[in-house]
Amino acid sequence: MKYLLKNQETERILFRKIRASDFNDWLKFHKSPKTSLHWISELESPEIECEKWYKKQFFRYENNLGGMNALIEKESGKLIGHCGLLIQSVDKISELEIAYSLLPEFWNKGFATESAKKCRDYAFENNLSNSIISIISLSNKPSERVAIKNGMKVSKMTEYNENKVNIYRIEKTEWNKIKPMYAV
Numbered sequence: 001m002k003y004l005l006k007n008q009e010t011e012r013i014l015f016r017k018i019r020a021s022d023f024n025d026w027l028k029f030h031k032s033p034k035t036s037l038h039w040i041s042e043l044e045s046p047e048i049e050c051e052k053w054y055k056k057q058f059f060r061y062e063n064n065l066g067g068m069n070a071l072i073e074k075e076s077g078k079l080i081g082h083c084g085l086l087i088q089s090v091d092k093i094s095e096l097e098i099a100y101s102l103l104p105e106f107w108n109k110g111f112a113t114e115s116a117k118k119c120r121d122y123a124f125e126n127n128l129s130n131s132i133i134s135i136i137s138l139s140n141k142p143s144e145r146v147a148i149k150n151g152m153k154v155s156k157m158t159e160y161n162e163n164k165v166n167i168y169r170i171e172k173t174e175w176n177k178i179k180p181m182y183a184v
Helices: 020-031 046-062 111-125 141-149 172-178
Strands: 013-017 066-073 079-090 093-102 131-137 153-160 163-171
Touching: 013 111, 020 046, 020 079, 046 066, 046 079, 066 093, 066 111, 079 111, 079 131, 093 111, 111 131, 111 141, 111 172, 131 141, 141 163, 163 172
Parallel strands: 093 131
Antiparallel strands: 013 066, 066 079, 079 093, 131 163, 153 163
């Protein structure tokens, strides 16, 4: 579980392990049509999708494949989304990814950027990888902006889970040069 940001926080966010009790709060994500605009897949009911999502996170935890952290807004104590470091296979290469998903009511408030920067810094400060990616659908301009604010640049276009995506990347050597500029 070296990839989880245990006991970490930013100015506005607490990071913690996901709990089964978060299910009902996160179900709102799967019920919103906005959250699946940029990803092509056959979706079942919101309840089944949410259940599958949680099973996948707990599988990641148990198998040291990283996992999402629950993001708790300090001011309200509410679950606002998830962000984490995930081991992903992209074009048959194992990569460390920063992934983020927020409830729509918390979009456009800087939470995704704030949490993604924390994950990036945590990964590099703890020598988890010399390179970190974010996998972003070609149509997902808001996520692209988060990746760019995180110091990432497009390294390639590819197909991932039957979706055309850009792979945004930052190398540790680049981060060492810019980290004061990108500090949260």
